[in-house]
Amino acid sequence: MIDQSQGRWLLGRDPQPFEGRVLGRHRPCNDDSPPISRARIDLRQLLPPWLLGAALLVSPALGLTEAPVIRVENEAAVPAAELESILQDFRAWATRVYRYNHADPGPVTLRLTRKVPFGFYQGESVIMPPSADRWEMRDNWVHELTHHATGHDSSFFFKEGIAVHTLEALFAEEGRVPATWPQFGQRTDAWVSLYLARGQLMKLSEALGWEHYRGDTADNDFRSWQIYNLAGSFVGWYVGHYGYDAFRTAFNAEWPAQDSAELERAWLAAILEKKLALFDPAAVLPKNKRYDEYARRLSVGAPHGRESRAWPAPTK
Numbered sequence: 001m002i003d004q005s006q007g008r009w010l011l012g013r014d015p016q017p018f019e020g021r022v023l024g025r026h027r028p029c030n031d032d033s034p035p036i037s038r039a040r041i042d043l044r045q046l047l048p049p050w051l052l053g054a055a056l057l058v059s060p061a062l063g064l065t066e067a068p069v070i071r072v073e074n075e076a077a078v079p080a081a082e083l084e085s086i087l088q089d090f091r092a093w094a095t096r097v098y099r100y101n102h103a104d105p106g107p108v109t110l111r112l113t114r115k116v117p118f119g120f121y122q123g124e125s126v127i128m129p130p131s132a133d134r135w136e137m138r139d140n141w142v143h144e145l146t147h148h149a150t151g152h153d154s155s156f157f158f159k160e161g162i163a164v165h166t167l168e169a170l171f172a173e174e175g176r177v178p179a180t181w182p183q184f185g186q187r188t189d190a191w192v193s194l195y196l197a198r199g200q201l202m203k204l205s206e207a208l209g210w211e212h213y214r215g216d217t218a219d220n221d222f223r224s225w226q227i228y229n230l231a232g233s234f235v236g237w238y239v240g241h242y243g244y245d246a247f248r249t250a251f252n253a254e255w256p257a258q259d260s261a262e263l264e265r266a267w268l269a270a271i272l273e274k275k276l277a278l279f280d281p282a283a284v285l286p287k288n289k290r291y292d293e294y295a296r297r298l299s300v301g302a303p304h305g306r307e308s309r310a311w312p313a314p315t316k
């Protein structure tokens with residue numbers, strides 16, 4: 001993760017969040033500086049990449065003329081058979097990601113390394129650790145590959161929103177809800193319902209203008225995390241309401257064409273209509289200081305934050 005404001009980057013799902021470290025499973029999507037140390041870069045340059053995935057297949061039904069090309073840097077020394085299994089799996093998911101996003105990007109490099117705790121997208125590379133849990137790997141892969149499909153040129157809100165939404169939408173086709181950060185097994189709409197009910201939902205206009213992940217204070221860390229779920233929910237609604245092409249226009253402009261207050265009203269009305277059950281955030285978030293603080297902000301009886309809203313709470 002990159003803290004652009006301080007030129008620092010830090011990794012770690014659960015490190016000390018308020019000591020200038022930048023947090024989050026994801027995702028520096030502005031890649032001005034690498035989430036790896038200089039020493040690691042130098043080491044990497046000494047290791048010739050193991051190129052795989054160059055074989056081309058024809059997939060006319062998908063609107064792609066070739067199967068997604070995945071180049072591999074197997075720094076983690078994943079055994080060949082396992083690596084081939086991962087690649088076969090990842091090519092199939094890449095086809096779905098590109099199709100969902102009407103994209104046919106160039107080759108992507110998959111860099112498997114144990115030096116990162118979760119996925120990043122940098123340059124044209126997805127950098128992620130191997131895992132015995134293939135769904136966890138797919139979770140990382142689909143999110144980060146969506147950044148490859150949609151590109152670097154948009155806002156924090158739209159880049160993360162489409163990545164979270166694409167993952168949620170494709171996993172939903174498998175009857176799954178992403179289990180790791182930022183959703184932790186809850187739908188983005190359910191998180192938004194909870195933010196609303198607890199008076200903790202950011203204004204859409206503020207979220208749209210949020211520049212990048214901010215981990216400098218507990219409040220900014222919480223808000224930055226919230227934007228992943230908020231933006232994932234909003235982008236899903238926006239794509240469903242206006243279509244993918246309109247979304248893409250908003251993505252490119254880094255702001256929707258419509259009035260943001262009107263959009264917020266319609267989006268939240270659609271969520272409230274679903275009457276989603278509230279859940280206990282402490283029961284789904286990881287157990288440590290960082291997430292204890294998230295849960296405290298979202299618990300019943302917590303003082304309303306600065307974003308306290310007049311929206312009615314869901315009925316259950």
Ligand SMILES: [Zn+2]
Pocket residue numbers: 026027028029143144147159160163
């Ligand atoms: Zn991301």
